[in-house]
Amino acid sequence: MKTIVVRGRFASLEAIREFYQQAAIEAGLNKDAIFEMEMAIDEAVANIIDHALGGEDRGDIECRYEKLTNGLKVIFHDHGIPFDPKAVETPDIVSNPLQRKEGGLGLYFMRQMMDEVCFSTDSNGGNLLTMVKNKE
Numbered sequence: 001m002k003t004i005v006v007r008g009r010f011a012s013l014e015a016i017r018e019f020y021q022q023a024a025i026e027a028g029l030n031k032d033a034i035f036e037m038e039m040a041i042d043e044a045v046a047n048i049i050d051h052a053l054g055g056e057d058r059g060d061i062e063c064r065y066e067k068l069t070n071g072l073k074v075i076f077h078d079h080g081i082p083f084d085p086k087a088v089e090t091p092d093i094v095s096n097p098l099q100r101k102e103g104g105l106g107l108y109f110m111r112q113m114m115d116e117v118c119f120s121t122d123s124n125g126g127n128l129l130t131m132v133k134n135k136e
Helices: 010-027 031-052 106-113
Strands: 002-007 060-068 071-078 116-121 127-134
Touching: 002 010, 010 031, 010 060, 010 071, 031 060, 031 071, 031 106, 031 127, 106 116
Parallel strands: none
Antiparallel strands: 002 060, 060 071, 071 127, 116 127
16 A cells, blocks of 8 residues: 655645556556546545635645555545535536536546545544545
8 A cells, every 4th residue: 555645735636646547557447447536536635625624735635545456446534624425415417507506516426437435534533535446
């Protein structure tokens, strides 16, 4: 398992993407799977910065991964505001996009792009987001 810690800012996205992209290549994921994983990672990090940390430069994000027999496990750890995915409304994906309220699709996209998405807390109250992308 490899780990990096980055400052919670949008400028860190490139380093985070590169960290996980290299891991995905080593784990044998194809280009489509890597693209989907990167989209989910972008959503996850944006949500951590905006919602858990309450904005840029208000905390660090620990990024780690574990290569699995059939894919890659991506783990984010932060010490921001706890997140309850059950409190998120089911997004409206059928009505006219121009008439929908803004936002609210991040978790939906993460679940569509990844094979597993799990939120939990550690013993110190930190947030853990674990996502798995399987080989296609």
